[in-house]
Amino acid sequence: MTARPDAPLKVTGRATYALDNVVEGAAHGYLVLSTVARGELASMDVEAVRAAPGVLAVYTPFEPLPLHPVNSALLGRMWLPLQDKDVRYHGQPIGFVVAETFEQARDAAALADVAYHERPAATSFSDGLTSAVDAQPAASEAPPSLTVLADGVASIEDALEASDVTIDATYETAAQNHAAMEPHSALAVWSGGELTVYAGNQAPHLVASDLASAVDVPVDAVHVENPVVGGAFGGKATSMPALLASAAAVALDRPVKAALTREQVFTATANRPATRQRIALGARRDGGLVAVRHDSWSTTTREIGFVEPTSHGTSREWYTTENLAISQKAVPLDVPPATFMRAPGEAPGSFALESAVDELAEAIGMDPVALRLRNNSTAPPGEDLQWSSKHLDECFEIGAARFGWADRTPGGRRDGDWLVGMGTATAMFPGLRFPATVGVTLHDDGTADVATAGADPGTGLLGVLRIVGAESLDVPQDRVVPRLGDSRLPPGGLSGGSTATASAGSATMVAASTVIEQLVALASSEEGPLRGHDVGYAHGTVYALDAPERDPMTFGDVLRATGRSTLSATGTTAPGEETTKHSFGSWGAQFCEVRVHRLTREVRVSRLLGVFDAGRIINPRTARGQLAGGMIWGVSAALHEGIEFDDDGRMSRRDLADYLLPVNADIPDVDVQFVEHPDTLLSDLGARGLGEIGIVGVAAAVANAVHNATGIRVRRLPIRIEDLLEDG
Amino acid sequence: MNIALEINGTTEHLDVAPGVTLLDALRERLGVTGPKKGCDRGQCGACTVHIGGRTALSCLTLAATVTQPVTTVEGLSTPERLHPMQRAFAEHDALQCGFCTPGQIMSAVAAADRGLAEPDEIREFMSGNLCRCSAYPTIVAAVRDGASEEGRADATV
Numbered sequence: 001m002t003a004r005p006d007a008p009l010k011v012t013g014r015a016t017y018a019l020d021n022v023v024e025g026a027a028h029g030y031l032v033l034s035t036v037a038r039g040e041l042a043s044m045d046v047e048a049v050r051a052a053p054g055v056l057a058v059y060t061p062f063e064p065l066p067l068h069p070v071n072s073a074l075l076g077r078m079w080l081p082l083q084d085k086d087v088r089y090h091g092q093p094i095g096f097v098v099a100e101t102f103e104q105a106r107d108a109a110a111l112a113d114v115a116y117h118e119r120p121a122a123t124s125f126s127d128g129l130t131s132a133v134d135a136q137p138a139a140s141e142a143p144p145s146l147t148v149l150a151d152g153v154a155s156i157e158d159a160l161e162a163s164d165v166t167i168d169a170t171y172e173t174a175a176q177n178h179a180a181m182e183p184h185s186a187l188a189v190w191s192g193g194e195l196t197v198y199a200g201n202q203a204p205h206l207v208a209s210d211l212a213s214a215v216d217v218p219v220d221a222v223h224v225e226n227p228v229v230g231g232a233f234g235g236k237a238t239s240m241p242a243l244l245a246s247a248a249a250v251a252l253d254r255p256v257k258a259a260l261t262r263e264q265v266f267t268a269t270a271n272r273p274a275t276r277q278r279i280a281l282g283a284r285r286d287g288g289l290v291a292v293r294h295d296s297w298s299t300t301t302r303e304i305g306f307v308e309p310t311s312h313g314t315s316r317e318w319y320t321t322e323n324l325a326i327s328q329k330a331v332p333l334d335v336p337p338a339t340f341m342r343a344p345g346e347a348p349g350s351f352a353l354e355s356a357v358d359e360l361a362e363a364i365g366m367d368p369v370a371l372r373l374r375n376n377s378t379a380p381p382g383e384d385l386q387w388s389s390k391h392l393d394e395c396f397e398i399g400a401a402r403f404g405w406a407d408r409t410p411g412g413r414r415d416g417d418w419l420v421g422m423g424t425a426t427a428m429f430p431g432l433r434f435p436a437t438v439g440v441t442l443h444d445d446g447t448a449d450v451a452t453a454g455a456d457p458g459t460g461l462l463g464v465l466r467i468v469g470a471e472s473l474d475v476p477q478d479r480v481v482p483r484l485g486d487s488r489l490p491p492g493g494l495s496g497g498s499t500a501t502a503s504a505g506s507a508t509m510v511a512a513s514t515v516i517e518q519l520v521a522l523a524s525s526e527e528g529p530l531r532g533h534d535v536g537y538a539h540g541t542v543y544a545l546d547a548p549e550r551d552p553m554t555f556g557d558v559l560r561a562t563g564r565s566t567l568s569a570t571g572t573t574a575p576g577e578e579t580t581k582h583s584f585g586s587w588g589a590q591f592c593e594v595r596v597h598r599l600t601r602e603v604r605v606s607r608l609l610g611v612f613d614a615g616r617i618i619n620p621r622t623a624r625g626q627l628a629g630g631m632i633w634g635v636s637a638a639l640h641e642g643i644e645f646d647d648d649g650r651m652s653r654r655d656l657a658d659y660l661l662p663v664n665a666d667i668p669d670v671d672v673q674f675v676e677h678p679d680t681l682l683s684d685l686g687a688r689g690l691g692e693i694g695i696v697g698v699a700a701a702v703a704n705a706v707h708n709a710t711g712i713r714v715r716r717l718p719i720r721i722e723d724l725l726e727d728g
Numbered sequence: 729m730n731i732a733l734e735i736n737g738t739t740e741h742l743d744v745a746p747g748v749t750l751l752d753a754l755r756e757r758l759g760v761t762g763p764k765k766g767c768d769r770g771q772c773g774a775c776t777v778h779i780g781g782r783t784a785l786s787c788l789t790l791a792a793t794v795t796q797p798v799t800t801v802e803g804l805s806t807p808e809r810l811h812p813m814q815r816a817f818a819e820h821d822a823l824q825c826g827f828c829t830p831g832q833i834m835s836a837v838a839a840a841d842r843g844l845a846e847p848d849e850i851r852e853f854m855s856g857n858l859c860r861c862s863a864y865p866t867i868v869a870a871v872r873d874g875a876s877e878e879g880r881a882d883a884t885v
């Protein structure tokens with residue numbers, strides 16, 4: 001049984017997403033957003049809004065909803081809406097209208113008359129480069145710049161100069177929106193001093209604590225539920241509607257529903273920033289890397305905040321090189337905030353690095369797969385900690401054979417009016433774990449719950465809990481009920497950083513073995529059915545080691561015999577000593593075939609193959625879904641997606657007609673393969689994460705294939721038809 | 729205004745403003761929350777339902793204009809038995825977060841009704857339903873399988 005436990009609910013429309021909760025008397029909230037990119041609110045005339053039918057309350061920075069400071073475990077100090085009059089970007093929340101119905105709130109919100117003291121806004125990345133500042137890359141303790149030089153080498157420039165072959169190029173990637181199909185939304189219910197919030201998110205226990213701070217109630221009085229989440233991808237660590245609906249529910253003493261419209265999602269959440277990266281590679285004639293230099297710029301807000309860690313996320317670790325220099329800068333602009341999005345750093349970083357490696361292969365005249373394997377690392381450059389379990393060579397070997405890489409010719413091939421090319425790239429994502437607690441409860445009916453707060457926004461964590469729970473308790477999967485998406489459950493299973501399976505999975509193993517110990521002790525105790533015996537546990541049953549003639553008892557039998565309905569234990573795991581002994585990462589080889597029309601220059605991806613080394617694969621079916629989904633995200637970054645700003649700082653593509661995402665007809669069959677080497681140095685479970693690695697490298701593989709097909713090297717994403725017109 | 733809607737075989741009477749969409753009427757007034765609001769603009773397909781047996785975007789349909797019977801994803805199955813297309817989506821793992829799934833399945837049933845069986849035809853027909861989780865390859869497999877099963881199921885009636 002490997003289908004998703006929640007599949008029956010999802011295919012029948014019975015899965016309950018945040019706004020599917022229907023409660024009596026719920027009011028509806030609607031956000032008002034700024035229409036300038038920088039300045040100060042001069043006034044907000046909301047008389048007409050207030051007078052509109054059904055309106056219950058209007059909140060603005062002039063009459064704010066009370067919100068208290070939030071120091072979020074995930075996001076640090078959070079910006080809170082409607083608390084000040086500064087306008088930092090076009091599309092910033094500046095008002096919240098609550099009315100009896102959704103239509104009344106929406107129609108009333110349109111009547112707000114807002115005046116600004118407008119100031120000139122900076123939203124152009126290229127213009128902003130002159131004001132770039134050194135910046136701490138996100139989720140890293142490393143300094144912005146880092147240099148590793150071989151003995152006797154004075155500088156990275158010297159190392160490059162001394163190389164037989166060098167390439168030096170600049171790459172750009174567009175800002176992107178997560179665009180989960182479920183817009184950020186919430187229903188908040190305030191009753192008897194308790195706040196219950198239904199909101200899609202990545203970790204309900206963390207969101208509950210943020211909301212408790214914001215509305216200033218004790219954390220145990222806040223209950224966040226997200227049994228299903230309509231996609232997250234890094235974008236649902238927080239939720240503007242949950243904040244506003246919660247505060248309004250408390251202020252008005254009635255349930256409040258709120259959702260961002262699709263257009264509002266693009267600015268009232270946070271995006272993947274645009275990046276610019278300059279890479280210089282120096283190599284010997286045999287392909288051995290002598291020098292890697294990778295300088296990165298990320299757009300940010302004026303407060304800096306999140307910085308896309310492109311060079312730290314890739315060149316820092318991927319290849320063996322004698323000399324390495326990386327740097328990270330921020331380009332502060334008046335744009336919506338940035339945040340984590342699927343493979344933050346690795347996704348855009350790999351476009352640059354893996355395009356550059358392809359350029360180097362061409363310059364040397366070496367096969368791109370061979371060049372990558374030539375520089376395969378056993379440890380990050382300049383570090384002693386070897387990779388715990390790295391099988392990238394196997395990924396490339398299997399991939400090249402399966403894809404027919406040997407048929408690739410340097411100038412591509414022609415098929416009628418189509419120019420056909422192949423490209424490849426390395427994929428890598430760190431193997432991480434976060435602290436997690438999982439509870440296992442045995443029931444007297446012979447079933448067991450495996451529960452953690454966490455979230456399964458489509459990743460398959462629910463199924464992982466069931467599989468690992470069943471295996472650890474040594475019972476069939478249909479006896480295990482996995483539970484997620486409730487802040488009252490044991491804290492763990494954060495959906496982020498590709499950590500959930502390794503973290504919650506290993507905590508499940510600990511909880512299961514603890515509860516088995518308790519069960520065995522109970523069975524042989526004074527009140528137990530096997531009192532006085534030596535007791536063992538196997539196949540979900542307890543038996544007397546010293547009395548083989550006695551029938552084994554299921555855990556349900558033992559509980560009933562002792563008059564108990566349940567027996568519970570929790571298990572907690574966290575990163576530990578292993579991080580001082582090894583480096584951890586998942587690896588993969590991406591292969592792509594594109595067809596470029598000779599005349600129209602339309603690019604179609606015709607084949608995609610990814611071979612991944614992600615440790616043990618717990619559920620191959622959902623793992624494939626995650627990886628194929630990630631690979632399609634890579635195609636999307638390469639050919640479809642991109643946020644742009646008008647001269648007045650307004651985001652110019654902010655709905656699903658203009659912000660291009662692949663549709664079914666854009667995507668071929670996707671071949672996903674695993675080389676399964678359990679990584680037991682990371683955890684007893686042996687699994688590393690795979691939610692993010694699928695996207696990594698794909699955009700470069702596409703661009704490399706386009707180059708193979710057309711001879712044109714495109715160094716800016718997304719690749720546009722006009723990029724391919726020259727030489728046409 | 730007072731209107732009557734036939735939803736999944738049951739006639740419902742309700743009082744709605746003229747501007748209320750079928751999607752909001754279903755979700756907020758009738759508690760039929762299978763159809764999802766992904767964009768409210770006709771750009772994603774998450775709200776797809778059948779009206780009079782044809783696919784329609786319920787976010788672009790005013791409730792007051794609906795005269796023919798409406799079927800939503802909830803109306804395809806009985807508590808005991810999944811529709812063959814629903815079973816195919818579950819079996820092929822043609823979903824991840826599941827938010828687009830109700831709309832995908834309503835379009836998939838329409839694809840099967842038209843007898844579409846070639847992967848390219850299915851891809852084209854299903855392209856009005858975005859899936860950000862990008863379960864597209866398994867959606868194509870599920871639609872093929874669900875369609876052939878539906879045919880078999882019909883044949884045995």
Ligand code: FES
Pocket residue numbers: 764765766767768769770771772773774775776785786787788
């Ligand atoms: S909600 Fe109707 S098409 Fe998106």
Ligand code: FES
Pocket residue numbers: 181230231458822823824825826827828829858859860861862863
């Ligand atoms: S399953 Fe998540 S959008 Fe399709």
